[in-house]
Amino acid sequence: MAGKRTIGLEKTERDADPFVGGQVDPDRHRPVVDGKRIKGRGTRSNQTGRFEPYQKEPVDDGWGGAWDDDDLPPFRTEVQEEKSRTIITRNDSPDIPFDRSINPYRGCEHGCVYCFARPSHAYMGLSAGLDFETKLFAKPDAATQLSQELAARGYKPRPIAIGTNTDPYQPIERRYRLMPDILDVLIETGHPVAIVTKSSLILRDIDRLKVLNERNLVKVALSVTSLDNKLSRALEPRAASPKRRLETIEKLAEAGIPTSVLVAPIIPALNDDELEAILSAAYDAGAREAGTILLRLPNEVSPLFQDWLLQHYPDRYRHVMSILRSMRGGKDYDSRTGHRMRGSGPHADILSKRMDVACRKLGFATRRTRLSLKYFNPPARNDAQLTLF
Template sequence: MNVELSLSLDRRKARGVTTNESGRFDLARREIWDGWDIPESRGAFRTQVRDEQARTLITYNTSPDLPFDRSINPYRGCEHGCAYCFARPSHAYLGLSPGLDFETQLVARSNAADVLRKELTSKRYKVAPIAIGTNTDAYQPAEKERGIARACLEVLAEFNHPVAIVTKGALIERDIDILALMAERGLARVGVSLTTLDPSLSRKLEPRAPSPVRRLQMIERLSSAGIPVRVMTSPVIPGLTDHELEALLAAGRSAGADAASWIMLRLPREISQLWQDWLAEHEPGRANKVMSRLREMHGGRDYDPRWGHRMRGEGPYARIIEQRFATTVKRLGFATNTPSLRTDLFALPKQAGDQLSFF
């Protein structure tokens, strides 16, 4: 892969980050120069989606920071292009850049539903809520044609399997028919990420994600259908979006969200430099303040990956955000303890030819 450090605005129009530097696992890292200084016209980065045949789908974790121990991701990479996305470094495992490759070179796991069915049918499988969209958004634009997330949701519904979805994608409204029925049985919950109410800032931060107003409409439509919705004010960006915390929570509550959560901006691995490049281009006047606040919460570093620390940080500023969140949640009447998703309804669907189906 070529190292592309300086890309024109035309080439990266409507994209989240400014560079496409090679990932840390790319051993063929190289720069190409032909000896000429003649400007070369190159096309814009176009979204490309290739298919992958997944061998396994459910990913397990033992992190004490997460409220779930398993998740599925129908896609690798995400066209929403959020500049701050903590999942960008995962693209390096594919030999691709966490930069623009992450939002333009996508992988669709086209057999995901079949693999999921096989894994749920295993005699060794023990049911617990599955999370969708925790790494990359299952309802990004590619889903409109591929329908992989919906196919997986149909499998989970057949098995009466509990599911929690995190998304920014308005395409989730297409699946309200399935989610509403699952929610009636206590099997489904959705989290909608709301970073800012400023449409101009949102367009720069999350160039191909729905606008803030559209996401609030998503919350309203999902909750009106009886689907419990959590408004996720994540990430909180110090010096950039932190002043909006109360307004974000109030907007989510007014739209129908019954619960709320927050996570501080995280800058693991390649994200730190990508983020600082974004600040230099889009918010140069706030760059020092943003990075100073983050380093203040992480012992002078851009990021501290320790469990129990990485999601929130520590110190006076982190405590202030936590107190503001808790006070506002209480004032607005958000639920502080939401009911657990049900696991007692899980059952293998009847198959054609099952003898017991006669009884």
């Protein structure tokens, strides 16, 4: 970043990118953390956020000792509580099937290396790398804020999406239990909700989901990236195993809750060959709708993912990035509406056709479940006159 000063030197790894004029890119030096400090984490980089005026890096002063990563304490999950001005986030993107969402948490302990939400931590003065999965923010007043916003004059109900940025059922939800209170508000007000997760923890709230489903107010999507345990653990180190996700689909479907599978992200030459197998396994488990999204590499996610590839699948690095760039107009990422979710070109067209053929063959629904809006009953406003009866 222009204008950013660097303080100190850190152990670095130089990665040769064969697609930068066929030569090593001299600026592609990625600070990395090695050893037991990052066991169970998705990335090994904690590079300073892009909005910070200084690039901070620890210095090897020659005295040894704490310079050895293994002698330093491991990265622990830290959670700060925050009170945001609003809990419902709005968007008007034409390629997103919802216009409002709730994120009970900032950052995500699942540690998915590909997560497109990682760059949002830069706005907190933190790194999109290890900070994103270890320095988390919880919103304990989320349910109270939601109730207040639903009570606002002129509020018109539309399905609220939860889990589209960070997972609401990530591990710290076991302690904070924000989702039960949020679901209680939605039950009380008759408001529709669509939930996306890759965690089996959602089954804790299955009784609340059943109540919502009695009035057609809920649907759930499970994200399944791979059926390969090794690949899944490397990509999503603290998320539920593929088997547990399929079992979660099965239990939700058995409870009558509309359940779908999201095969995402599709990573060319890494998990794209599993598309049909994932769809088949999810359908057998009870999913009746399906979707897919191409890998997105905005801002800091691109170098993080490339470093992950070189660490775990160095033999596939060139092939994965070559195909992905061919689907993104020669770039790591194309943020244009209509392109960012699926890419363009022959590879994107083939993936789209494979998805369509597999869904038709298996019997997935061609139309999305439409949630009901007719039951919405806003909570009383704080300024409302009290009634006598």
